[in-house]
Amino acid sequence: MRLLAAAAMFWTIGAWAAAPPAVQVSGLVAHSGPVALAGLRQVSVAASFQTKGGEVAHHWSGPLLLDVLAAASVTDELGKKTHMRHTILAHGSDGYAVAVAIGEIEPTGEGKQVIVALREDDVPLAAPRLVVPGDAHFARGVQGLVALEVR
Numbered sequence: 327m328r329l330l331a332a333a334a335m336f337w338t339i340g341a342w343a344a345a346p347p348a349v350q351v352s353g354l355v356a357h358s359g360p361v362a363l364a365g366l367r368q369v370s371v372a373a374s375f376q377t378k379g380g381e382v383a384h385h386w387s388g389p390l391l392l393d394v395l396a397a398a399s400v401t402d403e404l405g406k407k408t409h410m411r412h413t414i415l416a417h418g419s420d421g422y423a424v425a426v427a428i429g430e431i432e433p434t435g436e437g438k439q440v441i442v443a444l445r446e447d448d449v450p451l452a453a454p455r456l457v458v459p460g461d462a463h464f465a466r467g468v469q470g471l472v473a474l475e476v477r
Contacts, residue, residue, distance in 0.1 A: 419470035
């Protein structure tokens with residue numbers, strides 16, 4: 327019985343000690359690879375969206391998508407405002423993928439606070455989630471976010 331309890335405690339501690347959440351970033355970046363999310367500045371956003379059952383509202387917290395991309399150093403071509411040409415393709419663990427234009431998140435563009443959420447209503451998420459405030463039906467709310475590809 328003690329052995330079983332010790333094994334359960336070890337498994338629980340091991341689960342807590344799992345690697346901190348990260349997202350793979352690739353494409354037009356100087357530093358391809360995983361970006362640790364917990365080390366980035368955390369912000370909170372509130373968003374509501376329509377479902378078949380009516381409107382749903384939540385509060386999410388995590389780093390801004392723009393900060394995640396900055397950690398990987400998005401690269402630009404020569405020319406005027408070439409960074410505004412970029413699109414970010416966000417991939418979920420289930421194969422679902424959506425696009426976010428860099429102009430949506432750049433402060434010189436729309437300045438939308440798109441985040442890679444780690445918490446929903448102050449409860450930790452099992453995996454990072456892309457949250458795009460303002461989307462009416464949360465179609466770009468990628469659950470299980472695993473990768474960001476800058477094009």
